[in-house]
Amino acid sequence: MNTSWSTAAGGARLFARRARWWFALPNRRAVTVAAVVLVAVLLGAFGAAAGSWLGNRSLAELPDTAGLAELSQRATGIDETPVVSRKTSPHAAPVVAADMRIDTGWDAAQAQQRYAVAGWSVSPVVVVDDQASVLYPGDKTITRLPSRYSRFTAESQGLVLEVSGSFVADGGIVRLSAWAANSPAVPTLALTGAVLGLITGWLSAATMARRIHQANSVHRATVTALTATALIVLAAPAVALYLNLGRVLRSHGDTSGPIATVHSALTPGSYWPTAPMWLLPVLSVAGSLVAIIALALAVTTRPAHASAALSAAEGDWEMATGTVEASIAAARVNRDAAQQLLYLLTYPDWAPTSVDRARHRLISAGVPAAFLTTPDQSSSEGS
Known part of the structure; x- marks a missing residue:
């Protein structure tokens, strides 16, 4: 009786040990596969950013200060130096603008004609007439004055201009905004970079996992911890890059605004309303450094x-x-x-x-x- 009981107990312990090994092995493999997939996804995002950056090099160059002054003179007919500004966005290509204040009124149709004569492709003029409420501080009275908003676009040699004027009575501002026209190179190279990044990430992560699997436990734990840290730190930049990639792949009209880009998510700017401007660039740099250290340790792994x-x-x-x-x-x-x-x-x-x-x-x-x-x-x- 005792012998039978001991034999059964020994068999149960052996079965339990083998069951734990059997279920733990697939779990380890699942974790490894998940890590390889995440690394591939991360490199796919940064590959898309690299492709977008290369495609952006094929876009037309934005005019400098002298060029904007010349274009502003054509729009207003006044030979004065405008106020020049440059706007960058974490979602799209940059825009340069020139503002000119005018106190004698402005005719958008004449400005459109001057651009057409100069060889630009122009759109029809859009005019919105309304009234504006003006408060006079002296007697604190409110007066309603006629207001007018006029707008048209002009395009030439890969450059798009939006010429607009906002006037109350005879005084107002004429704004000239310039951005590069759409190019098929940006979405093509961004998508190609994403695919190459996915493939490179998969192969690199699989090779790294195979190498550290043969290393000693301390070395393996160090590389695993660094890899996990890099994945966590780079998660937010990767999400932003994929969101921008979705915008790049959607159809875009040249006159609707600057072209969407993937790599612009890594420029300083508030990508999300509550996120600080430095968040994505700092996370990208810090995560990349940690990933490089993990890769170096994995390459130098000795079985x-x-x-x-x-x-x-x-x-x-x-x-x-x-x-x-x-x-x-x-x-x-x-x-x-x-x-x-x-x-x-x-x-x-x-x-x-x-x-x-x-x-x-x-x-x-x-x-x-x-x-x-x-x-x-x-x-x-x-x-």
Whole structure:
């Protein structure tokens, strides 16, 4: 009875151990696969950003201050220096603007005609007439004055201009906004970069996982912790990059505003309303540094069995070196030890030249020459 109970209990323990191993192995594999997929997704996002950056290089260059002054003069007919500003966005390509204040009224149709004569493709003028309430601080009275908002767009050589004027009575501001026209290179290169990033990330992560699997536990835990940290830190930038990629792949009209870009998410700016301007750039830099360290440690990983073999080989070498040094020390004071060492050094080539070379080496090591004479040499020296 007791024997049967012990046998059953032993079988149950063996089954439990094997069950734990059986269920733990798939879990480890699942975690590894999940990590490889996350790394691939991250590199896909940054690959899309790199492709978008390259595609943005093919867009038309925005005009400088002198160019904006010339375009503003054509829009207003006034030769004055406008107020120039540049606007960057974490969602789209940059925009440059020039503002000109006018106190004598402005005719948008005449400005449109000047651009058309200069070879620009212009859109119809949109005019909105309304009334504006003006408060006079002196007598605190409110007066309603006629207001007018006029707008048209012009396009030439990959550059889009939006010319608009906002006037109350005869005074107002004419604004000239310029951005690069859409280019098929941006979505094409962004999508290509995302695909290449996914493939590169998958292959790199799979190789890294295979290498650290053979490392010792401390090294493996260090690389795993650094990889997990990099994934957490780069999560927010990756989400922003994929959101921008979705905007890039949607259809976009040239006159509706600047083209969407992927890499612009990494420029300083408030990507989300409650997020600080530095959040995504700082997270990208910090996460990239951690990822580089993890990759360097994974590349330099030495398998545990290789480390053990190297340690054993180093121990054998040190033992062999100590044995040789002890043999030479004994040969310095004992003739028989010197003769045995000479025999070992010349084995199995006992030619006279080999023996002479070995004797000279031992003599240089401090072994007396008298201890290293053979019977033939002794008789020849005596005669």
